[in-house]
Amino acid sequence: MLLSRSALLPIWHPRGPALLCAAPTEGSTDVTLTSACTSTKTIRRTGVAVLTAGVFVLSGCTSSSTPEREGTAADTTATTAAPTPGGTLTFARTQSPTSLDLHTEITANNAFAIDKIFEPLLSFNAQGEIEPWLASEYSPSEDGLVWTFTLRPGVRFSTGDLVTPEDVVYSLNRHIEVGGPLPLDAPITSIEASGTDTVVITLSEPYTPFIAELAGFSNGILPADLGGVDEATFFKNPVGTGPFVVDEWTEGGDISFTKNVNYWQDGKPYLDELVYKLVQDDNQLVAQLQSRQVDVIDSVASANVATLEGNSSLTVSTTPSWVVEEIFFNTLDEHFADRDVRRAVSYALDREGIVAATSFGTAEVAGSVLPPSVPGYDATIDSLSYDLAGAKASIAASAYPDGFSTKLLVASGNTLRAQEAQIVQAQLAEIGITVEIESIDLAAFRERFRAFDYSFMINSATSDVADPNGIVSFQADPEGGTNGYWTHYNNPEVTALIAQGRTLPDGAERTAVYSEIQATIAGDAPFIPLSYPSNIKASQATVQGLTVLPNGSVRLQDTWLTK
Known part of the structure; x- marks a missing residue:
């Protein structure tokens, strides 16, 4: 995602004024924010058609990916027709949900079902900008330690019960207690209900990623005490404020939703039903879309983009992402515990060649564990890029100068990963x-x-918010909930820098800390960033109003179907 390198978030600054953000108008897709919260970003990617807003709302056979002319932003053509309520949207996904507990899950198969059911106080839009959601406004104290959130009036759970400050207190405290792979790491000393519509959160010290963290799906709001039922019962048939309610669900298989008739956005969702259909093979995704068995496919292999764009009954969307495609090393493995071996692998991989051969112009070569769109990204990092002589020198300096045999783990059914694996092997x-x-x-x-x-293994990492702490902590903080994205990477120098970066106000000093983090990680090579891919989705041309977020999720409350 190539946005301006400037920060996308309204981050508190100790020398700046208090921040106050206004709410979106009920029943409207527009969001009106104060100037502190608003920014306009222009996306640029050479040879790649992208959408600034991440929204495609087209009718007929027009493609949603309008190529940019030199010096201009990508165009977005919107239908002028009024949304038509009703209908069922069948959404093919390569991953099915296995759990709907928002505090214990992290992978997309679960997260992108959870975020249709539960909603947080704050959210982010297609540009990654924070916006009020269940909270109508929020503001910090002058020292940045006390944050006050005003709940939007009249928000109800899917049961019809009003959302109260006590529900917010319970939900955030449960997240802190559970921890999970996406913990609420802010140094919170208290979460208190005040009156009928206010929640006050107190921190022990300034924490710059706080607002960004609150906007993540894992901070969705639940009924206090889970409505009086046990956890197993609740998460089989969860109650939230989101646009959809679980109808039928086979764990590891398909899941269907019905509209939440108590949804707080007036008249939405437009759809009556939403079905997540499991389709695990890239080619089957395309085949089922072309044969109209499904309405939307969640991912499109880059090799299939041209084929789908040539079909006038389909719409293809290519939008920016917060994703980094990477090679991950298990540093407990006898070979990859050796830093020189990992560095040798990094030098040996021709990343430019890999991306050119596999992405068909839909991705960029990666050099950092941070996507370019996330504040703090440093394009100058020495990423140990292709240098065969350097690779041979590093393997010679390792404990395995004559080489060794190993196994590369990949998920089947993914054309991109299969191609990448073969090139890495060679x-x-x-x-x-x-x-x-x-x-x-x-x-x-x-x-x-x-x-x-x-x-x-080959896998990807996704930033949940446009703040560098999220994805860096996820991959490099041993206390971050995933044990360094299951690499067991642990560098005390990096850990100390991560802690420092959380407390610094946004600015040059904080940016320098994240540059040092990126440089140190690149030198240790526990992961090798390969590419920054786009979000590529495709749908029937009858599908209107999909909003693709940079984390890969899709907002569906505004989606509707033409006849």
Whole structure:
């Protein structure tokens, strides 16, 4: 996602004024924010058609990806027709939900079902900008330690019960207690209800990512005490404020939703029903879309983009993302515990060649664990890019100068990963590393890497918010909930810098800290960033009003179907 390198968030600054953000008008898709919260970003990617707003609301056979002319922003053509309520949207996804507990989950299969059911106090839009959501406004004290949130009047759970400050207090405290892979890391000393519509959160010290964290799906609001039922019962049929309510669900299979008739945005959602259909193979996704068995596919292999764009009955959307495609090393593995081995692999991989061969112009070569759109990204990082002589020198300096044999774990059914794996296999052979590609189904893939039962793998990391702390903590903080994205990477210098970056106000000093973090991680090479891919989705041309967020999720309350 190539936005302006400037910060996208209204971050508190100790020398600046208090920040106050206004709410979106009920029943409107427009959001009116104070100047502190508003910014306009122009997206640029050479050879890639992108949408500034991440929204495609087209009718007929017009493609949603309008190529940019030199010096201009991408155009977005919107239908002038009024939304038509009703209908069922079948949304094909490569991953099915296995749990709807927002405090224990992190992967997209669960997160992008959870965020249709539960909503946080704040959210972010297609440009990554924070906006009020269940809170109509919020503001910090002068010292940035006390944050006051005013709840939007009349918001109800899907049961019809009003959302109260006590529900917010319960929800955030449960998240703190559970922790989970996306913990609420802010140094919160108290969360208190005040009156009928106010929540006050007190911090022990300034914490710059606080507002960004609150906008994540894992800080959605639940009924206090789960409405009086046990956790297992509640999360089988969860109650939230989101646009949809679970209808039928087979864990690991399809899930269907009905509209939340008590949704706080007047008249929405437009759809009566939403079905997430499991389709795990890239080619099957395309086949089912072309045969009209499904209305939307959640991901499009880059090799299939041209084919779909040539079909006048379909719409293809290519929008920016907060995703980094990476190679991950299990640093508990006897070979990849060796820093020189990891550095040798990094030098041996021709990332430009890999991206050119696999992305068909829909991705950019990566050099950092931060996506370019996230504040703090440093394009000058020495990422140990392709240098065969350097690779041979590093492997010679390692404990395995004559090379070794290992296994590369990938999820099956993913065309991109299969191609990447084959290229990695061939290029590492140049330095004496023999790679066996182990391709297994997605569920087993997740089980394996979470159990550290792998040597190295290809996967992706997604920033949940436009703040560098999120994705850096996720991958490099040993206390971050994922054990360094299941690499077991632990560098005390990086850990200390992460802690420092959380407390610094946005500005040059904070940016310098994240540059140092990126440089140190690149030198240690626990991960090798390969590319910054786009979000690519496709739909029937009858589907209107999909809003694609930079984390890959899709807002569906504004979606409707033409006849």
